[in-house]
Amino acid sequence: MQFDNKTGTGDDILIQVRGLAFRRGSRVIFDGVDMDFRRGAITAIMGPSGTGKTTLLKLIGAQLYPDAGSIIVDGQNIHELGQHALYNLRKRMGMLFQSGALLTDLTVFDNVAYPIREHTDLSERLIRYLVLAKLHAVGLRGAADLMPSELSGGMARRVALARAIALDPMMIMYDEPFSGQDPISMGVIMKLIHELNNNLDLTSIIVSHDVREVSSIADYLYVIADGRIMEQGTPEQMKDSRSDWARQFLNGLPDGPVAFHYPAPDYGTDLFGG
Amino acid sequence: MGELWQRLSAPFTALGRAVLQSFERLGHSTLFLLQVIKGLPAILLRPWLVVQQLYSVGVLTTVIIIVAGAFVGMVLGLQGYNILVRFNSESSLGTMVGLTLVRELGPVVTALLFAGRAGSALTAELGLMKATEQFSGMEMMAVDPYKRVLAPRFIAGVVSMPLLAAMFSAVGVLGGYVIGVGLLGVDGGAYWSQMQGSVDFTDDLMTGFYKSLAFGFVCTWVALFEGYDSVPTSEGVGRATTQSVVHASLAVLGLNFILTALLLETS
Amino acid sequence: MISRRTTEFLVGLFVAAGIAALFMLAMQVSNLSTISLGDTYRVTATFTNIGSLSARSPVKASGVRVGQVTAINYDDQRNQAVVTLSIEKRFDKFSVDTAASIYTAGLLGEQYVALQPGVEDDTLKDGDSLLFTNSAMVLERLIGKFMVNKMEQ
Numbered sequence: 001m002q003f004d005n006k007t008g009t010g011d012d013i014l015i016q017v018r019g020l021a022f023r024r025g026s027r028v029i030f031d032g033v034d035m036d037f038r039r040g041a042i043t044a045i046m047g048p049s050g051t052g053k054t055t056l057l058k059l060i061g062a063q064l065y066p067d068a069g070s071i072i073v074d075g076q077n078i079h080e081l082g083q084h085a086l087y088n089l090r091k092r093m094g095m096l097f098q099s100g101a102l103l104t105d106l107t108v109f110d111n112v113a114y115p116i117r118e119h120t121d122l123s124e125r126l127i128r129y130l131v132l133a134k135l136h137a138v139g140l141r142g143a144a145d146l147m148p149s150e151l152s153g154g155m156a157r158r159v160a161l162a163r164a165i166a167l168d169p170m171m172i173m174y175d176e177p178f179s180g181q182d183p184i185s186m187g188v189i190m191k192l193i194h195e196l197n198n199n200l201d202l203t204s205i206i207v208s209h210d211v212r213e214v215s216s217i218a219d220y221l222y223v224i225a226d227g228r229i230m231e232q233g234t235p236e237q238m239k240d241s242r243s244d245w246a247r248q249f250l251n252g253l254p255d256g257p258v259a260f261h262y263p264a265p266d267y268g269t270d271l272f273g274g
Numbered sequence: 275m276g277e278l279w280q281r282l283s284a285p286f287t288a289l290g291r292a293v294l295q296s297f298e299r300l301g302h303s304t305l306f307l308l309q310v311i312k313g314l315p316a317i318l319l320r321p322w323l324v325v326q327q328l329y330s331v332g333v334l335t336t337v338i339i340i341v342a343g344a345f346v347g348m349v350l351g352l353q354g355y356n357i358l359v360r361f362n363s364e365s366s367l368g369t370m371v372g373l374t375l376v377r378e379l380g381p382v383v384t385a386l387l388f389a390g391r392a393g394s395a396l397t398a399e400l401g402l403m404k405a406t407e408q409f410s411g412m413e414m415m416a417v418d419p420y421k422r423v424l425a426p427r428f429i430a431g432v433v434s435m436p437l438l439a440a441m442f443s444a445v446g447v448l449g450g451y452v453i454g455v456g457l458l459g460v461d462g463g464a465y466w467s468q469m470q471g472s473v474d475f476t477d478d479l480m481t482g483f484y485k486s487l488a489f490g491f492v493c494t495w496v497a498l499f500e501g502y503d504s505v506p507t508s509e510g511v512g513r514a515t516t517q518s519v520v521h522a523s524l525a526v527l528g529l530n531f532i533l534t535a536l537l538l539e540t541s
Numbered sequence: 542m543i544s545r546r547t548t549e550f551l552v553g554l555f556v557a558a559g560i561a562a563l564f565m566l567a568m569q570v571s572n573l574s575t576i577s578l579g580d581t582y583r584v585t586a587t588f589t590n591i592g593s594l595s596a597r598s599p600v601k602a603s604g605v606r607v608g609q610v611t612a613i614n615y616d617d618q619r620n621q622a623v624v625t626l627s628i629e630k631r632f633d634k635f636s637v638d639t640a641a642s643i644y645t646a647g648l649l650g651e652q653y654v655a656l657q658p659g660v661e662d663d664t665l666k667d668g669d670s671l672l673f674t675n676s677a678m679v680l681e682r683l684i685g686k687f688m689v690n691k692m693e694q
Binding site for chain 2: 160
């Protein structure tokens, strides 16, 4: 499926990542990474499992602090903010976790209402309008009274999405929104991401390794591996990429720069020798 | 030669590392506690959260406390009579049951049962919330999990413990009465008057009360920390729950000794 | 899902039950009800030996508790123990020549101060001192005396 992609209003960069370095224990996760996320665009971050894509989202949201480098969100260096300013900035950022991260002791309605109740003083009547509107946007208005345990994975994710847009944020980060979904749910999520981005003037960051799905809705792609950016560009540019590595990844080839065989001694000697 | 040295020193290195790690963990949990305490004033804005937690921590533990208290009191009645009758002092049964419960068994056994039932439930709940990224979700929604989730549970635990310990002792004393007076023929009047004569309000009852407050503090702290700090996998949550009960129980017993030594008046 | 109202009710019940248990323990189990909370007046008595008397030991007359010991001090000028007794105000007819003795309850029980009324008309007031006192009997001395008597026979 091809979507008409929004080219973005101007070159305004909402999030600027410069020289990002981060290690976990002795493992280097990021080694000097530069990225730009344009306002109003859908930017995708792809790469093999375990390269730290989720870590990147946590760094942007200041749940983790980098060893070096800076992340500027809407003109503010997010890691230099005090707790109050940080919380204010976070109210304008929405995040969709892989598991949905719904609060299990609240109904769907209360989950979506949660950020509104926490951060605003709106009357219950107004809250009800807002919550039902958000649920309607994701197609789950009828599920308002269900508990999270009664939802399928895909539905939980959509509720989490409704919650993420509850306070009309300026951006949303999606952590593996397509993983483990059947084709229909996949299509639903893709439609939602695309429509919300355009209708609500959002900036979206999608972390995923579902190449085909992401390529069809993203405006710009980054491919990360081994702590560095291997490739970046629009989906068209990526298709024509020269790099062996990018070609293996984007086409899902089993062997290439990322080897099929785990390093092992010679087969013959292993079987018959020593 | 070098290898032999390594083999010999290995258990010592392991021990040293374990000791350092436990200090680190203690420090980590203390910082955690300070964060929780910092979040306490916020619960004044949301008393309903505390009420909810009082229900799951206090009300739901009441049944096991009362049943245990009754049985312990009855056994004290039986054993106490059995021992005292040898010295012809069975009329002092009230004293024995009253002092044993109010000073020691009430606070301590309640704390151990609390750690097992309410403490493990808290740890499991928090571990599960961590595993399903609910804390991360809250942080990203600019909600402080310390204020919203941890502080209410902490207050509920500290408040519930003395109430539960009192219920345990009260039911225990009645249980002792039922067995001692009802079954074994100790004089009813002597049971109560002897007890009243020897259980001192300040020295015995209040120290028992302070003990149970301290136990509530420690048990809830351990339960919350183990849950919040758990490894977010199903295996990790299981391990955290077990550790929570073990650590809390040992802490209660150790603290009991220290408190008893401090508070026991040698007059 | 338990309704909000039921939860609040049960929590209220729980807290009430806890407080009731504390109250029951305080009143029925401990000696709170026997500790005189009423007004008291103070008199002092000096002894050469107070035995194992301590603060809050009972003060009895004819075996009935009328007050308690509130302070024990040592007067190093007269080399005597000064015991402060707080007697309930409703027992205000002790004569000024009342005697105080230290007895033991039972064979090896706790010690208490027993007051024996005198014959004078004037009664004790707050701040008075008792004139007649009998110190505690110390077991070792009794045995010592017994041994000496035995040897003299």
